[in-house]
Amino acid sequence: KAGVTQTPRYLIKTRGQQVTLSCSPISGHRSVSWYQQTPGQGLQFLFEYFSETQRNKGNFPGRFSGRQFSNSRSEMNVSTLELGDSALYLCASSPRTGERSYGYTFGSGTRLTVV
Amino acid sequence: GENVEQHPSTLSVQEGDSAVIKCTYSDSASNYFPWYKQELGKRPQLIIDIRSNVGEKKDQRIAVTLNKTAKHFSLHITETQPEDSAVYFCAANPSGTYKYIFGTGTRLKVLA
Numbered sequence: 001k002a003g004v005t006q007t008p009r010y011l012i013k014t015r016g017q018q019v020t021l022s023c024s025p026i027s028g029h030r031s032v033s034w035y036q037q038t039p040g041q042g043l044q045f046l047f048e049y050f051s052e053t054q055r056n057k058g059n060f061p062g063r064f065s066g067r068q069f070s071n072s073r074s075e076m077n078v079s080t081l082e083l084g085d086s087a088l089y090l091c092a093s094s095p096r097t098g099e100r101s102y103g104y105t106f107g108s109g110t111r112l113t114v115v
Numbered sequence: 116g117e118n119v120e121q122h123p124s125t126l127s128v129q130e131g132d133s134a135v136i137k138c139t140y141s142d143s144a145s146n147y148f149p150w151y152k153q154e155l156g157k158r159p160q161l162i163i164d165i166r167s168n169v170g171e172k173k174d175q176r177i178a179v180t181l182n183k184t185a186k187h188f189s190l191h192i193t194e195t196q197p198e199d200s201a202v203y204f205c206a207a208n209p210s211g212t213y214k215y216i217f218g219t220g221t222r223l224k225v226l227a
Contacts, residue, residue: 045215045216090159106158
């Protein structure tokens with residue numbers, strides 16, 4: 001069974017540019033979450049999608065957005081990049097549908113460097 | 116707000132000894148508590164989890180305990196091995212939400 005696939009693995013962007021990251025969850029998983037991982041802040045929740053609907057959003061500025069497609073693949077977009085956006089962006093797939101929680105399977109992440 | 120505190124930030128143990136990592140959560144309605152292991156340069160991987168209706172769960176050398184009254188949960192690793200060296204993260208899922216709040220991580224070093 002294929003795992004969670006994130007593309008690209010590495011990105012270098014210039015301040016002010018925008019970027020789109022992609023995530024394909026485990027087949028059958030409809031819940032996709034995104035986290036930002038930095039050495040100083042740890043793992044910070046960005047948003048969660050289920051069946052093309054955003055169910056939760058973290059405390060990030062509006063420059064961070066996402067969406068989910070009907071095949072459960074998800075993208076996140078960051079506009080007007082800032083140096084502080086440099087981080088590892090992790091996508092997590094879960095079989096969760098309703099109230100009952102389950103553990104995540106994480107992708108390998110996209111390492112974004114803003115210069 | 117929702118918060119998870121994790122201690123210690125670093126932990127060094129001799130091979131064969133036990134290691135204990137502790138987390139405290141703020142939202143008393145949290146109902147699910149997973150633990151993740153992240154080796155250098157790799158993705159976090161789920162190693163064990165516990166739900167709020169259970170006090171303890173064990174899987175071979177790893178166990179997790181939950182004290183709902185005190186709002187804390189702990190990871191116990193017995194007979195540590197060099198391959199246990201990694202960063203360990205605890206997390207809590209506040210009830211009614213679809214997000215996990217992660218602790219800041221514990222870097223465990225097992226000395227051979």
